[in-house]
Amino acid sequence: MTTMHRWQGRERFVILATAFGAGDAFLDAWQAWRDDPQRCERLVYIAIEPEPPTRDALGAAQDAASPLVEALRAAWPPLTPNLHRLSFDHGAVELLLAIGGLRAWLPELVATVDAFDLATLPSDSDARLAKAFARLAAPDAMLVAIGHPPAWGAALSAAGFNVDIEQQAGRGAIHARFAPAFRPRRAPARMPAQRAEGERHAVIVGAGLAGCAAAWALAAQGWRSTLLDRHDAPATEASGNPAGLFHGIVNAQDGLHARFNRAAALAARGAVQAAVDAGVPGSARGLLRLETTLTVMQMRAVLHRLALPCAYVEALGADEAGARAGLALDHPAWFYPGGGWVQPAGLARHFVARAGDRAAWRAHAEVQRLERIGSGWRLLDASDNTLAEAATVVLANAADALRLIGAADWPIDSVRGQISVADASRLATPRVPIAGRGYLLPAIGGEAMFGATAQPGDADPAVREADHVANLAQLARLTGQPVELTPADLRGRTGWRCSARDKLPLIGAVPELAPQGARLEQPRQVPRQPGLFLFAALGSRGVTWSALGAQVLASWVTGAPAPVEASLLDALDPARFVSRRARRGPNRPPSSRE
Secondary structure, X not given: OOOHHHHOOOOEEEEEEEOOOOXXXXXXXXXXXXHOOOOOOEEEEEEEEOOOOOHHHOOOOOOOOOHHHHHHHHHOOOOOOOEEEEEEHHHOXXXXXXXXXXXXXXXXXXXXXXXXXXXXXXXXXXXXXXXXHHHHEEEEEEEEEEOOOOHHHHHHHHOXXXXXXXXXXXXXXXXXXXXXXXXXXXXXXXXXXXXXOOOOEEEEXXXXXXXXXXXXXHHHOOXXXXXXXXXXXXXXXXXXXXXXEEOOOOOOOOOHHHHHHHHHXXXXXXXXXXXXXXOOOEEOOOEEEEOOOOOHHHHHHHHHHHOOOOOOOEEEOHHHHHHHHOOOOOOOEEEEOOOEEEOHHHHHHHHHHHHHHHEEEEOOOOOOXXXXXXXXXEEEOOOOOEEEEEOOXXXXXXXXXXXXXXXXXXXXXXXXXXXXXXXXXXXOOOOOOEEEOEEEOOOEOOEEEEEOOOEXXXXXXXXXXXXXXXXXXXXXXXXXXXXXXXXXXXXXEEEEEEEEOOOOOEEEEEEOOOOOOOOOOOHHHOOEEEEEEEEEOOHHHHHHHHHHHHHXXXXXXXXXXXXXXXXXXXXXXXXXXXXXXXXXXXXXXOOOOO
């Protein structure tokens, strides 16, 4: 489109386009960005497309040998009905692919758009759609729509656009600039971190999977970070287990949990594969999750109704699932071809390595309290020595983050877990991980790992015989085979996971805990503590959630377009607990999930 020169000299430029087609307009924009020596630092291209092309159809009007076409095809995801974030040129170019219709997607996008390229619009003008464009528009955003009826001009004008209509090849062409007489205030929850001109630095407390992933995602947005951790190496607590699983889930209702886990699993696949390619122990070659309620025909009916492609998940009968596993299985299973396992500590270190010189690491730095100073924060240790000062702080230190912000009453549990490890020669192990009620991994370095227990509120660090017994019973149920092992044959490890009772992580700006005089029924209405962010409660899904969760966190901090829908942002938002309390009222007790 003709507005591309407007990206020159800017930190970020965001284009929203309809009619993605074979991706040619995106490829043209990407090439133009590469060719412009005065280009913006980062280009984000949001494409809304109800019928996206197959991988082989991409770049139909381009040179088949184009490196851009090859890169797009290599990154093309399973076409599941959600928002897909594809990253190119070391994160400087992003494609956000929204699979579905315009009316459904516009309310779900969280972005500040600089240019609208509207190749397709409904034939009848729509005031709601025009207002939706206005909600997304940056000041002076440009809008181009070719071949649309003049009535659209009136709708856009009423929404705050200055509109010109001309004829091009016998068709009406709309050119508009967003210049409303009144600029509505942005919702406080969606404000990025306040910072001085040119200042892009965050202090991250905690260097487990969450903190290390946050450093990587912020680096991809051009930010530096300093990781503070009380240990002498990253990922030594719950992230220190020998292996962790990652996979999506399928739910017939396709609710918030299923949607977030689907998007997160797709992001995890790319992160894990990059780590494995760099030498981290792991595999992204598939995972089986046993199904004990539905028949395989019922499972396939669910997949058909939800339009979930086999590149994301397949429904397999017990015999076929057993053949994939290399073990006899008694139940059908969901097969996730992009699932698998990885060493969590290795993945965490790989996140930091990918951040390069934009991430610094400080060991033996235990933050005891936070202190508000001017427009920033001071982080102090137990002796009240200053560890760091920063305008932007990310708390990624699991349950201890709640102590630092004074939210001890939130419905968050510290869950003890014990894994069991046996010599692989004593146990038949699968080709790919098997999960369900428990899990069993392929042999790793001559060892078979399975488990795990989950005990909220249990602070005992000892490896217990009773937990080995529980893991052995779980293993027998999982495989349907007798297990000829005793606790004496096993080794183990304990750790603690921070988990929210509603089974979703906490990602976003830290809310004011006792806000006054504000509407609080929705998370996006809740006032925030400036410059303070939370990325915690990854629970047992740290590997699955870390990559996408970090990208969500980075969008909060930097103001970049969100990589998930607005409804998912609300579901992950730490302010959800404040909103639930407000909706419940002071006289009703909270539910077990609140």
